[in-house]
Each structure stands twice: as C-alpha cells, then as structure tokens.
Amino acid sequence: MDLFHLSSRRYTGAKTKLLESIDESILKTFNYKDKRNLSFFDVFCGTGVVSEYFAKKPQFSHCILNDFLYSNFVIYQGFFAQDFFDFKKLESLKQEFANLQAKNIKENYYSKAFGDKFFSQNDSKIIGYLRDTLDRFLELKVINKQEFYILLASLLYSADRIANTVGHYDAYRKNIPLQDRFVYELIEPIKLTTTLEIYKEDSNLLAKQLLEQKRHIDIAFIDPPYNSRQYSRFYHLLENLSQNKKPKLYGVALKPKPENLSKYCNVGAKEVFKDLITSLAKICKVLVVSYNNTYSANSRSNARLKQDEIKEILESIGKVQMFEYNFKPFSSGKSNLSNHKERVFVCQVLTK
Known part of the structure; x- marks a missing residue:
C-alpha cells in the first residue's frame, strides 16, 4: 500500500535534510539527552517535519505546532491529531x-x-x-x-x-x-504518545497568548519566512x-x-522578529532560530533579516551560539544563487 509520509511533498524551505544538523546544534548548547517531559514549540511549522522529528524522541512529551496557512493546519490535523x-x-x-x-x-x-x-x-x-x-x-x-x-x-x-x-x-x-x-x-x-496542540495563528499573537497563560516551554524552534515571497x-x-x-x-x-x-x-521583518523573541524569551528556556544567507540578483529572494540583526536580538535575551550548514535553497531558476548556508542560532535564555 502506497501511503504518503509527512515529508512527501514539495515545499519551499523544507528542513527535511537538516533535521540531524538542527538537533546536533541544540545538543551542543542544551544537552537534553538525560531529560524527560520536555516541551517543544514549532513556531513556524511549515511542512511539520521538525515537529515530527522531536515528537518522536522519548525526551519530549508535549509539542505545539503552529502555522498560519490553512492547508498546513489541515495537514497537521491529518497526520498528527491522535x-x-x-x-x-x-x-x-x-x-x-x-x-x-x-x-x-x-x-x-x-x-x-x-x-x-x-x-x-x-x-x-x-x-x-x-x-x-x-x-x-x-x-x-x-x-x-x-x-x-x-x-x-x-x-x-x-x-x-x-x-x-x-x-x-x-x-x-x-x-x-x-x-x-x-x-x-x-x-x-x-502514531505518537506525545501530547499535541495544533494552531493556525499569527506566530507573534500566539506567543503573546502563551505568555498570558504563563506557559513554560523548553525549546522553541523559529524558522520564519526568509524573503518577500509570501507563502499564502x-x-x-x-x-x-x-x-x-x-x-x-x-x-x-x-x-x-x-x-x-x-x-x-516585508521591510518590517526586524521589528516583528524582535517582538516575537521578546515574548518567547519570557516563557522558553532555549530558542533555536533557523535562517539562511539568501542574497541574490533577484531582490525578491533576498533575506529580510541579516545575520547581525538576528544575533543582536538574541544576545539581548541570552547566550548565543551560531552553527552553519550547507543547504540548497529554493530557486525558480531566475536567481544567481551560490555558496548557500543555513544558519542555526541557539540561544539559552538568561533568567531575570
């Protein structure tokens, strides 16, 4: 019987081939191997493969999935809801x-x-x-x-x-x-034993809602859109x-x-990212940001956030380590794209 798996789709920016690299980056900063009952928040869930990867690990007992596309919400409900x-x-x-x-x-x-x-x-x-x-x-x-x-x-x-x-x-x-x-x-x-919450919300608003609920989350994974190309x-x-x-x-x-x-x-990416990080820092222990260095001849493909901006915002709330991996980006064939890297920032939030 030929069944579709979660990763069996074409999707811009999918992290399927980077899952182990993301995990290794986290472990170098926050070694969770001997821990249990951890929570994971996939803020911009996309294909959902990152959530699937961590939801299947024995250390994680609760996962929060969020994406503002209705089609992705339907897919999460179909694959994840128990x-x-x-x-x-x-x-x-x-x-x-x-x-x-x-x-x-x-x-x-x-x-x-x-x-x-x-x-x-x-x-x-x-x-x-x-x-x-x-x-x-x-x-x-x-x-x-x-x-x-x-x-x-x-x-x-x-x-x-x-x-x-x-x-x-x-x-x-x-x-x-x-x-x-x-x-x-x-x-x-x-099939999972992990408990789940599935949302279709604006990520910044959801972070504020979770803050109002005084939630406590161990790891938040943040993989926002990179450029001006709207997913909707x-x-x-x-x-x-x-x-x-x-x-x-x-x-x-x-x-x-x-x-x-x-x-x-759009041009307000830095401010909206800073607003998100400010909210998450109050409820999360570790923030993991995945972002690539997309700069090309096609201005629409250019990254909206610069590496220094991401690092500066994260350093304002904790200790940051950056890791870099080779990663083939999306291209429609009209852009001059070379030497692409996916950067993973891992921030241990400093308690105040």
Missing part, C-alpha cells in the same frame, strides 16, 4: 475514489479554473468533485472530523504530487501537454482547495485576492 478514525473505512473510500471517471463528472469550480493549467482537464474535474464530496460526507456524518482531515490532507498530497508546477503555485508551466495523472492515495497518520501566495491553490470557499481568481496564476500575508516578508 483522534479516532476508521482506517478500513478510509481504504474503502480510497477504492471508491479510484473508480471515478471524469466523463461521468460535471464541470466544477476547479475544472473551470485550473483545468489544462495546473492540472489536466480530467484531473481537475476529479479533484473538484472529491473536494465537494468530502464536505458532503462530513455534513452527512459519513465520516468524522478526523477522517475528514485525513482524507482532505490525502487529497492535497495527491494533487500536489501531479501539479504542473516547479514546486509552488506562483505559476504553472506553459506549452506542456498535460496527461491525466491523478491518483488518490492516502496519507499515513503518525506561493500555495494559493492548496489554500483554496483546503478551504473550498471558491473565491474569484485573478491574473495569469489564478490567485484570489491577497490575504493572510506575513510581516516577516
């Missing part, structure tokens, strides 16, 4: 979905918008039909909420795997004959598919009106 679901029912539905034929499906919002662009016409008809079917099944209580999230996350992964893109949805590849390639496959939910715009199609609100679309890339924009992608 609520009841009937996998035999899901497999049965998968077989039912596999027998769908586009010729028997009416045109829908997704086929009209994305057919012969991001997907073939037939594939987009099936994707749209399945999305509406999941809402109907939930409303009729054919499936429970957890089964809905698993099936919807599975649809996101299945659609993303065959999308006519270079890995994001800022544009689709043109002048390419599209084949019918869509196959609906299920994700494999992660990069992944607008998955956001659209997740929410199924069917908004009006604009432009060549067929995007809805801008929403859910991150301040970390």
Whole structure:
C-alpha cells in the first residue's frame, strides 16, 4: 500500500535534510539527552517535519505546532491529531475514489479554473468533485472530523504530487501537454504518545497568548519566512482547495485576492522578529532560530533579516551560539544563487 509520509511533498524551505544538523546544534548548547517531559514549540511549522522529528524522541512529551496557512493546519490535523478514525473505512473510500471517471463528472469550480493549467482537464474535474464530496460526507456524518482531515490532507498530497508546477503555485508551466495523472492515495497518520496542540495563528499573537497563560516551554524552534515571497501566495491553490470557499481568481496564476500575508516578508521583518523573541524569551528556556544567507540578483529572494540583526536580538535575551550548514535553497531558476548556508542560532535564555 502506497501511503504518503509527512515529508512527501514539495515545499519551499523544507528542513527535511537538516533535521540531524538542527538537533546536533541544540545538543551542543542544551544537552537534553538525560531529560524527560520536555516541551517543544514549532513556531513556524511549515511542512511539520521538525515537529515530527522531536515528537518522536522519548525526551519530549508535549509539542505545539503552529502555522498560519490553512492547508498546513489541515495537514497537521491529518497526520498528527491522535483522534479516532476508521482506517478500513478510509481504504474503502480510497477504492471508491479510484473508480471515478471524469466523463461521468460535471464541470466544477476547479475544472473551470485550473483545468489544462495546473492540472489536466480530467484531473481537475476529479479533484473538484472529491473536494465537494468530502464536505458532503462530513455534513452527512459519513465520516468524522478526523477522517475528514485525513482524507482532505490525502487529497492535497495527491494533487500536489501531479501539479504542473516547479514546486509552488506562483505559476504553472506553459506549452506542456498535460496527461491525466491523478491518483488518490492516502496519507499515513503518525502514531505518537506525545501530547499535541495544533494552531493556525499569527506566530507573534500566539506567543503573546502563551505568555498570558504563563506557559513554560523548553525549546522553541523559529524558522520564519526568509524573503518577500509570501507563502499564502506561493500555495494559493492548496489554500483554496483546503478551504473550498471558491473565491474569484485573478491574473495569469489564478490567485484570489491577497490575504493572510506575513510581516516577516516585508521591510518590517526586524521589528516583528524582535517582538516575537521578546515574548518567547519570557516563557522558553532555549530558542533555536533557523535562517539562511539568501542574497541574490533577484531582490525578491533576498533575506529580510541579516545575520547581525538576528544575533543582536538574541544576545539581548541570552547566550548565543551560531552553527552553519550547507543547504540548497529554493530557486525558480531566475536567481544567481551560490555558496548557500543555513544558519542555526541557539540561544539559552538568561533568567531575570
């Protein structure tokens, strides 16, 4: 049975290949090997692979996952939430979905918008039909909420795997004959003993909420957006598919009106980062910041925070060590990118 794992997706800035390096950096500063019942806060969760890595370690008993994209929230619920679901029912539905034929499906919002662009016409008809079917099944209580999230996350992964893109949805590849390639496959939910909290919040506001609750967190991992490329715009199609609100679309890339924009992608990145660190320093023992040295011929790809700025802000609240690793960054092929490094700052917060 071919199941999707959490890391089985294309995502800008994914830390899948840096997990051990991040862990080694933390251990050199905060040796947690002999500790138990630690808590981990993934502030900008992205793909969720960092949370998965630490949630599976015996030292960690509680993890907080947060991302402001609705599609990522759906994916976390599908993979991480430990609520009841009937996998035999899901497999049965998968077989039912596999027998769908586009010729028997009416045109829908997704086929009209994305057919012969991001997907073939037939594939987009099936994707749209399945999305509406999941809402109907939930409303009729054919499936429970957890089964809905698993099936919807599975649809996101299945659609993303065959999308006519270079890995994001800022544009689709043109002048390419599209084949019918869509196959609906299920994700494999992660079995954990770790307790979890899953949020879809602005990271700065969530940090303030946790501070108001007087929470105590051992490690916070902070991997904010690097440049001016908004993730809500990069992944607008998955956001659209997740929410199924069917908004009006604009432009060549067929995007809805801008929403859910991150301040970390504009000129105010330094101030909003400082605000976040100030809040987290009051509830966390260790802050881990991952950031790369992206500077290129394409100004949109340039890093919004400089190394010295990150270091200065962290040093204002604790003792900082910086580690550097080779890391291949995202490139659409239009930027001159070389000698790229991922920098990991580990800050032991000084108690006041």
